[in-house]
Amino acid sequence: MQAVGVTRSRAGLLAGISLLAVVFTVALTFATVELPRTLGNWLANYFPDIHPMIEPERVAEFMVTARPVGYACLGIIAVLIVVGLLTGKRTLSILGSFAFFLPTFGYFFASMFFLAGLGILRVPFIPFWDPNVNLMNLGDISYLPYMALIYPFWLGGIDIREVLAWIAIGAGLLIFALGTIAWFYGRAQKRKTVDFWIYKYTRHPQYLGFTIWSYGVMLFAAQQPVVRGGANPGASLPWLLTSLVVICIALAEESRMRKEDSERYSRYTASAPFMLHIPKFVSTAITFPMRLALKKDRPETGKELLATFAVYATLLILLSLPFVLLDWPQGIGWSGWPGYLPGTL
Amino acid sequence: MSKRRLAGILGSCITVIVAIVVIATLVPGCGEGDQNSAFHIDVIPETPQNIDGVDIFKLAIPEQCFVFLVTITDEGEEVELPVTVSAEAPGAEVIIYHAAILEGEVAEVVVVPTQASVGQIIEVTITGTRGNVTDEKVCRFEVAEGEDDRQEYAEELLDRFVSWLATNHSELGITQNTAWNGTTVSPIWLVVSHYLFFSEEWELHLEWHVMVPPHDWAKIDLRHRFDELAPSYAFEISSVDANSEPVAIEVPETVWR
Numbered sequence: 001m002q003a004v005g006v007t008r009s010r011a012g013l014l015a016g017i018s019l020l021a022v023v024f025t026v027a028l029t030f031a032t033v034e035l036p037r038t039l040g041n042w043l044a045n046y047f048p049d050i051h052p053m054i055e056p057e058r059v060a061e062f063m064v065t066a067r068p069v070g071y072a073c074l075g076i077i078a079v080l081i082v083v084g085l086l087t088g089k090r091t092l093s094i095l096g097s098f099a100f101f102l103p104t105f106g107y108f109f110a111s112m113f114f115l116a117g118l119g120i121l122r123v124p125f126i127p128f129w130d131p132n133v134n135l136m137n138l139g140d141i142s143y144l145p146y147m148a149l150i151y152p153f154w155l156g157g158i159d160i161r162e163v164l165a166w167i168a169i170g171a172g173l174l175i176f177a178l179g180t181i182a183w184f185y186g187r188a189q190k191r192k193t194v195d196f197w198i199y200k201y202t203r204h205p206q207y208l209g210f211t212i213w214s215y216g217v218m219l220f221a222a223q224q225p226v227v228r229g230g231a232n233p234g235a236s237l238p239w240l241l242t243s244l245v246v247i248c249i250a251l252a253e254e255s256r257m258r259k260e261d262s263e264r265y266s267r268y269t270a271s272a273p274f275m276l277h278i279p280k281f282v283s284t285a286i287t288f289p290m291r292l293a294l295k296k297d298r299p300e301t302g303k304e305l306l307a308t309f310a311v312y313a314t315l316l317i318l319l320s321l322p323f324v325l326l327d328w329p330q331g332i333g334w335s336g337w338p339g340y341l342p343g344t345l
Numbered sequence: 346m347s348k349r350r351l352a353g354i355l356g357s358c359i360t361v362i363v364a365i366v367v368i369a370t371l372v373p374g375c376g377e378g379d380q381n382s383a384f385h386i387d388v389i390p391e392t393p394q395n396i397d398g399v400d401i402f403k404l405a406i407p408e409q410c411f412v413f414l415v416t417i418t419d420e421g422e423e424v425e426l427p428v429t430v431s432a433e434a435p436g437a438e439v440i441i442y443h444a445a446i447l448e449g450e451v452a453e454v455v456v457v458p459t460q461a462s463v464g465q466i467i468e469v470t471i472t473g474t475r476g477n478v479t480d481e482k483v484c485r486f487e488v489a490e491g492e493d494d495r496q497e498y499a500e501e502l503l504d505r506f507v508s509w510l511a512t513n514h515s516e517l518g519i520t521q522n523t524a525w526n527g528t529t530v531s532p533i534w535l536v537v538s539h540y541l542f543f544s545e546e547w548e549l550h551l552e553w554h555v556m557v558p559p560h561d562w563a564k565i566d567l568r569h570r571f572d573e574l575a576p577s578y579a580f581e582i583s584s585v586d587a588n589s590e591p592v593a594i595e596v597p598e599t600v601w602r
């Protein structure tokens with residue numbers, strides 16, 4: 001009888017936790033898209049829209065102030081990330097990477113001037129947002145999974161672009177919520193290593209959740225229609241670099257856990273994947289540059305983490321270069337790709 | 346990891362990234378080198394028009410905004426350096442919107458004659474400049490006696506179209522809060538009256554039939570300023586008095602002037 005009671009209470013706990021995670025997910029998915037719009041309308045009172053073609057002198061005047069602010073913000077963000085990685089102070093890196101991703105929400109506010117309303121958040125992107133060359137596209141390799149997923153549907157006359165962004169946002173938040181709940185439960189039980197529930201399927205559910213959620217936000221940003229004559233360069237570079245920082249933070253945590261709970265944690269890493277389960281040959285190929293640079297299997301010190309970040313950032317930017325050189329997708333960019341559905345024109 | 350090794354890795358990465366940025370900056374700009382590429386400018390409306398050997402001038406009244414649309418055509422390869430448009434019109438005020446244009450873009454030269462110009466011909470010299478290359482067009486229009494007595498009714502009709510567009514064509518970005526500046530146009534036309542409104546994005550040409558119901562139609566056509574030379578949308582209310590809903594109609598091939 002007692003065993004049945006325990007099973008029931010455990011099932012009830014799991015059901016309660018699942019419900020909590022679903023409510024959290026639905027609420028935050030809604031907030032992810034709606035809050036920026038509300039906030040944008042309020043900020044428009046302070047940063048009004050300016051038509052760059054009608055009042056170019058006002059834009060130029062605004063940019064005189066905004067440009068140095070943008071460079072300073074980017075500098076501070078870079079310092080936070082680098083110092084956080086080097087010193088192992090996770091909070092600094094997380095703060096820096098989130099601050100680097102936050103401007104992506106500026107895309108959710110349609111305006112003629114890219115810094116109007118909520119667009120003012122994009123001030124740190126100014127160094128990348130040059131009218132002659134768009135460095136924001138130097139992360140466009142990130143769109144490969146998006147392209148691979150939507151293109152077959154598009155050929156079949158189905159447009160899943162927006163749906164995919166919603167799914168990514170929702171799935172990311174759900175994974176994040178399940179990870180957070182499991183982590184708190186593990187802490188309450190005074191476990192050194194949390195290895196149950198969602199932690200059986202990924203060693204870093206919160207970081208995985210954040211990465212998938214931010215990918216959805218990045219897709220939404222890229223899909224935002226632009227006013228005619230304007231352009232939407234997307235936010236692939238900030239997402240790419242933010243995700244790399246998050247992965248480096250996860251690697252730093254693993255290094256610490258190996259020191260603190262060596263045996264149990266090693267057993268755990270053998271049973272659960274780092275982020276997602278991927279075939280061995282793929283993970284070997286992905287980790288090859290790191291092993292080549294570090295001459296070891298994983299980074300352990302701050303310097304090694306920084307080197308790992310630099311190597312992968314460089315490689316991924318290099319892989320994105322063809323998108324920039326070919327100015328692809330042409331026309332209005334990712335917000336219009338792959339174009340009208342076959343058969344609708 | 347030694348400091349030297351870290352410095353080596355970071356140095357290599359920074360070098361590669363700098364090289365990528367330089368390549369990304371230079372390659373798309375390869376065709377932009379010639380600051381003195383030839384071009385010619387085109388201006389609409391054509392005024393005066395030579396019909397059967399006679400110059401027919403368009404008319405304007407004092408304080409009316411006479412809006413010329415200016416475009417350029419590159420004579421060689423398309424160049425990414427803009428042409429700067431300037432204009433002179435003795436006896437009138439000149440305002441230029443979107444003065445730096447590339448091929449495919451549109452500048453607006455607005456000429457506003459004064460009361461003192463009534464009965465005279467206003468000569469407008471529009472010049473495009475890129476590097477050492479210039480091209481020039483001269484247009485002339487006549488200033489007639491008159492005043493704008495159509496504004497109030499035009500704004501009434503505009504409100505009807507705008508509230509309908511805001512609800513039914515939100516993709517145009519026109520809302521109830523969109524600000525419009527109006528000017529009369531074709532002041533001597535009587536049976537059909539015309540008015541032009543400009544928002545930041547759109548030029549809206551309104552015309553209405555001064556007639557009893559059910560022939561009291563009103564129409565609008567919309568041109569996207571700065572990248573369109575002709576309207577791209579048109580709508581009609583078949584009878585203003587009968588409160589008919591606007592419907593989409595065939596889009597005129599040219600702007601009204």
